[in-house]
Amino acid sequence: MSADAAAQGRVGRLLTWQRPRSWWDAAGVHLPLALAAGLPVLLPFVTSPDRLPLRACTMLQLTGIPCPFCGLTRGFWAMAAGEWGRVLSNCPLAMPLYLGLAAIFIWNTSALLAGVRLRRGRLLTLPGVRPGFLIAGLLLLLGLNWLFRLGQGLV
Numbered sequence: 001m002s003a004d005a006a007a008q009g010r011v012g013r014l015l016t017w018q019r020p021r022s023w024w025d026a027a028g029v030h031l032p033l034a035l036a037a038g039l040p041v042l043l044p045f046v047t048s049p050d051r052l053p054l055r056a057c058t059m060l061q062l063t064g065i066p067c068p069f070c071g072l073t074r075g076f077w078a079m080a081a082g083e084w085g086r087v088l089s090n091c092p093l094a095m096p097l098y099l100g101l102a103a104i105f106i107w108n109t110s111a112l113l114a115g116v117r118l119r120r121g122r123l124l125t126l127p128g129v130r131p132g133f134l135i136a137g138l139l140l141l142l143g144l145n146w147l148f149r150l151g152q153g154l155v
Helices: 023-046 058-063 072-081 084-090 094-114 131-152
Strands: 008-011 015-018 117-120
Touching: 023 072, 023 094, 023 117, 072 084, 072 094, 084 094, 094 117
Parallel strands: none
Antiparallel strands: 008 015, 015 117
């Protein structure tokens, strides 16, 4: 068995991993994603939203209509506190976004701790799906969430 084959592994069809020559090779791939996903997931456990240097929504101040992203911060804090009802009634889009970011954070942090480069297996890939369709789907969800918030009269 070659050294390269010994440094690789697979868990069924879910994921494959490869142990690079250096931990920094894995960190170059997984550390930026772990930090970007971990910040909104872990920040609610560290501080309260009142202490964040956030400004009020500019669109809301100028037009009186909330922007499509209004309520996501409150939704993330409610998710971290386990207040599911408050998330669903205030900003339903916050729940799948928070859970998705938590999954990305766990994936990349586990790769960093193990010192490997993780890759999705066949079951986790979406063959034939173009990035444009994914972006269009996300924009559609954002629009539906915004219409829900406008219909509920939420600010």
